[in-house]
Amino acid sequence: MVLKYKITLVFYAVLFMATSLIAQEKGMVTIKRGTYVPLYGTSDKKPVEVSTFKIDVYPVTNEEYVNFLKKNPQYSRSKIKGLFADKSYLSHWKSDFDYAPGKNNAPATNVSWFAAKKYCECQGKRLPTMDEWEYVAMADEKRIDARTKEEYNKYILSWYEKSKTYNNPIGKTFKNYWGVYDMHGLVWEWTSDFNSIMLSGESRKDKDSDKNLFCGSGSVNASDLMNYAAFMRYAFRGSLKASYTTRNLGFRCAKDLKK
Amino acid sequence: MKKIVMGLLILLIGLQSCTSQKKNDTATATNKTISDLSIYNLPSQWTTQDNKNIEMKDLKGKVLVMVMIYTSCKSACPRLVADMRHIEERIPENLKDKVQLVLVSIDPTVDTPKRLKDFSIENKMDNNQWLFLRSSEENTREFAAVLAVNYKKISPMDFSHSNIISVFNADGELAFQQEGLGVSYDETVNKITEEAEKLN
Numbered sequence: 001m002v003l004k005y006k007i008t009l010v011f012y013a014v015l016f017m018a019t020s021l022i023a024q025e026k027g028m029v030t031i032k033r034g035t036y037v038p039l040y041g042t043s044d045k046k047p048v049e050v051s052t053f054k055i056d057v058y059p060v061t062n063e064e065y066v067n068f069l070k071k072n073p074q075y076s077r078s079k080i081k082g083l084f085a086d087k088s089y090l091s092h093w094k095s096d097f098d099y100a101p102g103k104n105n106a107p108a109t110n111v112s113w114f115a116a117k118k119y120c121e122c123q124g125k126r127l128p129t130m131d132e133w134e135y136v137a138m139a140d141e142k143r144i145d146a147r148t149k150e151e152y153n154k155y156i157l158s159w160y161e162k163s164k165t166y167n168n169p170i171g172k173t174f175k176n177y178w179g180v181y182d183m184h185g186l187v188w189e190w191t192s193d194f195n196s197i198m199l200s201g202e203s204r205k206d207k208d209s210d211k212n213l214f215c216g217s218g219s220v221n222a223s224d225l226m227n228y229a230a231f232m233r234y235a236f237r238g239s240l241k242a243s244y245t246t247r248n249l250g251f252r253c254a255k256d257l258k259k
Numbered sequence: 260m261k262k263i264v265m266g267l268l269i270l271l272i273g274l275q276s277c278t279s280q281k282k283n284d285t286a287t288a289t290n291k292t293i294s295d296l297s298i299y300n301l302p303s304q305w306t307t308q309d310n311k312n313i314e315m316k317d318l319k320g321k322v323l324v325m326v327m328i329y330t331s332c333k334s335a336c337p338r339l340v341a342d343m344r345h346i347e348e349r350i351p352e353n354l355k356d357k358v359q360l361v362l363v364s365i366d367p368t369v370d371t372p373k374r375l376k377d378f379s380i381e382n383k384m385d386n387n388q389w390l391f392l393r394s395s396e397e398n399t400r401e402f403a404a405v406l407a408v409n410y411k412k413i414s415p416m417d418f419s420h421s422n423i424i425s426v427f428n429a430d431g432e433l434a435f436q437q438e439g440l441g442v443s444y445d446e447t448v449n450k451i452t453e454e455a456e457k458l459n
Binding site: 081082083084113114117192193195196197198238241242 | 295296297298300301397400401403404405407408409410411419420421
């Protein structure tokens with residue numbers, strides 16, 4: 001009798017764990033491999049290859065983030081180390097585990113790169129690379145690459161002018177070709193290699209794009225100067241440091257395809 | 260039966276939680292003296308030019324002068340390396356054993372421990388004063404983020420990267436950064452000396 005009870009218990013435990021494991025996967029879609037020419041980052045303007053990977057359909061929400069914090073309290077607002085997040089980390093929250101009421105589906109923002117990275121690791125995922133992110137973000141509803149479409153760029157740029165979209169819930173912008181939401185129109189997002197931007201004249205003292213400044217040099221080739229929207233994103237990333245947190249910067253996770 | 264039940268549950272719980280969590284907790288417990296802003300909080304593993312595995316906190320107690328380079332670099336890195344050597348030369352003799360000069364590779368695939376060792380010999384940086392480190396690409400990216408060093412692979416052979424030399428005090432807190440090439444390193448040397456004197 002007791003044994004039977006135990007077996008039943010184990011069965012339900014396994015079932016519960018299994019479904020929750022599957023549920024973690026549920027919010028992701030597969031992005032098929034392809035190539036694209038990014039705005040920056042190739043010396044020869046050759047296409048960059050993006051391998052097949054998975055990405056979250058939505059950015060990480062407050063509700064999801066608070067669950068992570070409860071399991072990893074060392075990342076809560078009062079506990080996180082200064083090395084990993086600046087003073088404004090989650091500063092708009094009411095307390096360590098309490099975001100504003102009604103904001104459970106709003107994207108988690110004021111989160112540093114270290115914290116975002118840790119969150120994804122704890123889901124068995126990782127942050128997307130900049131190339132992966134940009135590859136997904138160039139799709140509109142119907143096309144994989146809508147970057148040359150005037151309307152698409154206008155849409156993105158008009159969002160950059162809107163304020164406080166970070167208060168909106170996730171999933172209210174358009175669903176793109178891959179089935180991914182909110183790449184534009186909600187919040188900016190961290191990428192794993194955000195610190196690979198080499199813009200001249202930025203906060204560094206490498207003022208001119210002189211060859212002496214960078215090994216290899218030639219890293220700053222705007223392959224599409226018309227693409228002002230993308231330029232804004234790269235410039236923004238270039239201005240970030242890993243411990244920085246801002247109100248309009250959130251994140252989503254990605255994952256390699258199982259080999 | 261009991262054992263199987265427990266085993267299953269433990270296994271499943273293990274699958275659910277994030278793996279490095281527990282390790283970090285114990286690390287925090289045993290290292291309460293490490294300050295909030297210290298690089299000794301980083302859990303990453305590194306390999307030296309002598310094929311030894313270390314963590315940043317193993318360097319605790321010395322003033323660290325750190326730079327990120329890659330050994331196959333032809334343009335800016337030789338100048339950064341030269342800068343490091345000039346800085347080393349200017350550290351007062353009685354303080355040299357308080358200072359560790361560290362070169363961290365941004366190209367871990369090419370820069371194997373052997374390659375780093377060869378590089379250290381070629382560049383006459385093969386005494387105890389010098390430490391060369393490499394790790395996984397992910398740990399390297401994270402360490403660069405801590406140093407506010409940006410880098411990107413721009414071709415199979417080349418990286419573009421910021422030219423920053425960082426000074427950390429004996430507690431692993433950032434004390435000073437020198438940015439750019441061909442800048443004066445007076446201030447850097449002053450800061451190193453100042454921090455090293457505190458240890459006397």
